[in-house]
Amino acid sequence: MAQKVSVDISRRNGDTGFRGAESCPACKQLLSTEELEANYKVCPHCNYHFRIGAAERVAQLADRGTWNEIAASLRSADPLRFFDLRPYPDRIEEAEYDTGLPEAMIAGTCRIHKMDTVLAVMDFGFMGGSMGSVVGEKFWRAVDAAIETRYPLVVVCASGGARMQEGIISLLQMAKTTCAVEMLGEAAVPFVSVLTDPTTGGVMASFATLADVVIAEPGSLLCFSGPRVIEQTIKEKLPADFGRAEKNLDHGQIDMIVSRPELKDRLVQVLGMLEGGVACAIGPLWEEEKSSPGRRGALAEAIDRIKALANPSRRSPKK
Amino acid sequence: MTELKRLPTLPGVHLRNEIAKISHRLIELNHDRRLDKNVWDKVELARHPERPYTLDYIHHMFPGFIELRGDRCFADDPAIIGGLAAYMGRTIMVIGHQKGRDLAARARRNFGMPRPEGYRKAQRLMNLANKFGIPVLTLIDTAGAYPGVAAEERGQAAAISQSLLCMARLDVPTVAVIIGEGGSGGALALALADRVIMLENAIYSVISPESCAAILWKDAEEAHLAAQTLRLTSANLSELGAVDAVLPEPRGGAHRDHAAAASIIKQALEENLRELEAMHPQARKRQRLEKFRQMGVWSEGGLTLF
Numbered sequence: 117m118a119q120k121v122s123v124d125i126s127r128r129n130g131d132t133g134f135r136g137a138e139s140c141p142a143c144k145q146l147l148s149t150e151e152l153e154a155n156y157k158v159c160p161h162c163n164y165h166f167r168i169g170a171a172e173r174v175a176q177l178a179d180r181g182t183w184n185e186i187a188a189s190l191r192s193a194d195p196l197r198f199f200d201l202r203p204y205p206d207r208i209e210e211a212e213y214d215t216g217l218p219e220a221m222i223a224g225t226c227r228i229h230k231m232d233t234v235l236a237v238m239d240f241g242f243m244g245g246s247m248g249s250v251v252g253e254k255f256w257r258a259v260d261a262a263i264e265t266r267y268p269l270v271v272v273c274a275s276g277g278a279r280m281q282e283g284i285i286s287l288l289q290m291a292k293t294t295c296a297v298e299m300l301g302e303a304a305v306p307f308v309s310v311l312t313d314p315t316t317g318g319v320m321a322s323f324a325t326l327a328d329v330v331i332a333e334p335g336s337l338l339c340f341s342g343p344r345v346i347e348q349t350i351k352e353k354l355p356a357d358f359g360r361a362e363k364n365l366d367h368g369q370i371d372m373i374v375s376r377p378e379l380k381d382r383l384v385q386v387l388g389m390l391e392g393g394v395a396c397a398i399g400p401l402w403e404e405e406k407s408s409p410g411r412r413g414a415l416a417e418a419i420d421r422i423k424a425l426a427n428p429s430r431r432s433p434k435k
Numbered sequence: 436m437t438e439l440k441r442l443p444t445l446p447g448v449h450l451r452n453e454i455a456k457i458s459h460r461l462i463e464l465n466h467d468r469r470l471d472k473n474v475w476d477k478v479e480l481a482r483h484p485e486r487p488y489t490l491d492y493i494h495h496m497f498p499g500f501i502e503l504r505g506d507r508c509f510a511d512d513p514a515i516i517g518g519l520a521a522y523m524g525r526t527i528m529v530i531g532h533q534k535g536r537d538l539a540a541r542a543r544r545n546f547g548m549p550r551p552e553g554y555r556k557a558q559r560l561m562n563l564a565n566k567f568g569i570p571v572l573t574l575i576d577t578a579g580a581y582p583g584v585a586a587e588e589r590g591q592a593a594a595i596s597q598s599l600l601c602m603a604r605l606d607v608p609t610v611a612v613i614i615g616e617g618g619s620g621g622a623l624a625l626a627l628a629d630r631v632i633m634l635e636n637a638i639y640s641v642i643s644p645e646s647c648a649a650i651l652w653k654d655a656e657e658a659h660l661a662a663q664t665l666r667l668t669s670a671n672l673s674e675l676g677a678v679d680a681v682l683p684e685p686r687g688g689a690h691r692d693h694a695a696a697a698s699i700i701k702q703a704l705e706e707n708l709r710e711l712e713a714m715h716p717q718a719r720k721r722q723r724l725e726k727f728r729q730m731g732v733w734s735e736g737g738l739t740l741f
């Protein structure tokens with residue numbers, strides 16, 4: 117199932133352009149490429165988060181050399197023979213070329229600060245991060261891997277919504293990914309989503325908002341209907357902060373906002389806490405785990421034992 | 436075609452109409468068929484102002500219907516109605532989008548476009564049904580979830596995703612019938628069911644043909660073309676495996692004879708419920724999750740899977 121794939125970020129659009137300086141769209145300060153990259157593509161003056169691609173995100177989150185991509189050979193088909201100014205397969209090909217990615221999501225297993233994790237990351241640069249059959253299937257495979265290994269699932273979202281070119285099939289990916297979340301929930305495997313700029317439409321209205329803990333990046337646009345659609349409906353201009361992460365936090369739609377440089381630490385803290393809840397339920401066995409070197413030794417076995425008692429039909433995880 | 440699109444548009448030069456004309460020609464060539472007038476007829480039938488709405492079906496199918504209102508959080512959303520009904524020796528929970536027949540009703544029902552309260556009411560009622568082993572019937576008929584600032588602030592996205600999760604989780608049998616417009620996530624939120632059935636002249640789509648045309652050709656007038664390429668008719672969706680069954684409508688369309696349309700749905704409901712009720716709840720849920728797992732077309736290692 118898993119295969120070693122080295123992530124090549126040099127093919128990404130942003131990196132093929134000139135390397136030198138870039139001005140921050142928010143505070144207009146001139147920032148050198150080195151300065152930006154050292155700060156996770158966040159403006160050190162005003163905390164503006166530049167959009168980053170999936171490969172770069174993986175490089176920021178995964179411990180070096182631990183990324184194993186899964187379902188890497190999945191490719192979109194053209195079920196509708198969608199008629200457009202350009203054929204759908206052409207658009208896919210162009211997106212592949214531009215991003216160096218096979219689809220709008222990559223998934224794999226990795227370690228985040230030594231913690232085994234299943235990680236799926238979306239890329240807005242690939243057809244607006246739109247969700248079609250491949251994104252849906254990759255999400256399902258990531259969930260399958262999380263259930264099988266009992267590693268927690270982290271999904272970094274960036275999407276304009278469903279992929280129109282796959283018609284109803286793309287809409288049904290919302291149902292498909294939701295069913296996957298339900299399976300993950302049955303298995304009590306922790307699931308954390310990280311919402312980045314922008315996460316809207318069908319992704320926002322399915323797995324992105326169904327995680328156990330929902331984290332957002334500062335300033336990201338998070339909504340179901342985009343600002344333009346709403347402006348057309350109500351015939352009014354929306355304030356600039358409409359749907360931003362900070363507004364969502366105020367309105368109780370997300371758990372927390374975490375800046376990109378702190379994300380890796382915070383993810384591990386949250387995942388550790390969620391797994392600690394399971395540890396608490398099994399009492400003295402926790403001691404056994406603490407003294408054993410492997411993170412998934414006695415504790416993981418004990419969790420499985422308890423779950424098997426609670427639900428005998430549960431299949432035992434494969435080693 | 437692509438080249439044409441790439442040409443910079445000069446002031447005073449209108450390429451768009453030319454592009455649209457060529458688009459028509461290409462759709463004919465690519466799809467081995469003419470721009471199909473029947474497709475747009477279906478869109479108009481699905482939106483026909485005299486087409487039976489959820490309350491009309493309830494009137495004909497469930498005389499003892501008791502409406503239950505409110506989401507217990509914020510408000511009652513008249514764009515979604517729900518309640519209990521006696522049905523062939525059992526109780527059933529009926530939930531559906533509701534458009535308005537006249538101007539006042541349309542405004543009150545918000546043109547059948549739900550706000551988060553509607554989806555939260557639906558979840559409350561589905562969970563209630565689950566508690567007492569009552570099967571759930573949903574009737575889908577909406578242009579989409581309402582796009583508004585307040586709706587966003589109250590979590591329109593989460594209301595829809597949680598509604599989906601609620602339906603994925605139910606232990607009771609669920610049947611969804613797309614009776615008119617199945618518009619995007621706002622429709623799907625009530626359609627993650629054991630059986631998804633569609634009326635012959637209903638439509639079901641990820642985006643409205645008008646919005647699709649506006650995005651693709653920057654021209655909402657091209658909606659006819661968009662409707663065809665989106666493949667949103669019952670025949671298309673059945674072919675794509677997106678719906679489990681298509682029900683014929685009375686001659687001329689459901690609006691010609693509400694009672695006959697209702698009796699067609701009633702019979703299909705009974706047949707499907709009988710099959711679903713014979714299954715173990717866990718097996719039924721597995722089958723539901725597995726069905727939606729199969730949704731998608733992709734290739735892997737050169738093989739196209741469908």
Ligand SMILES: [Zn+2]
Nearest residue numbers: 140143159162
């Ligand atoms: Zn700045």
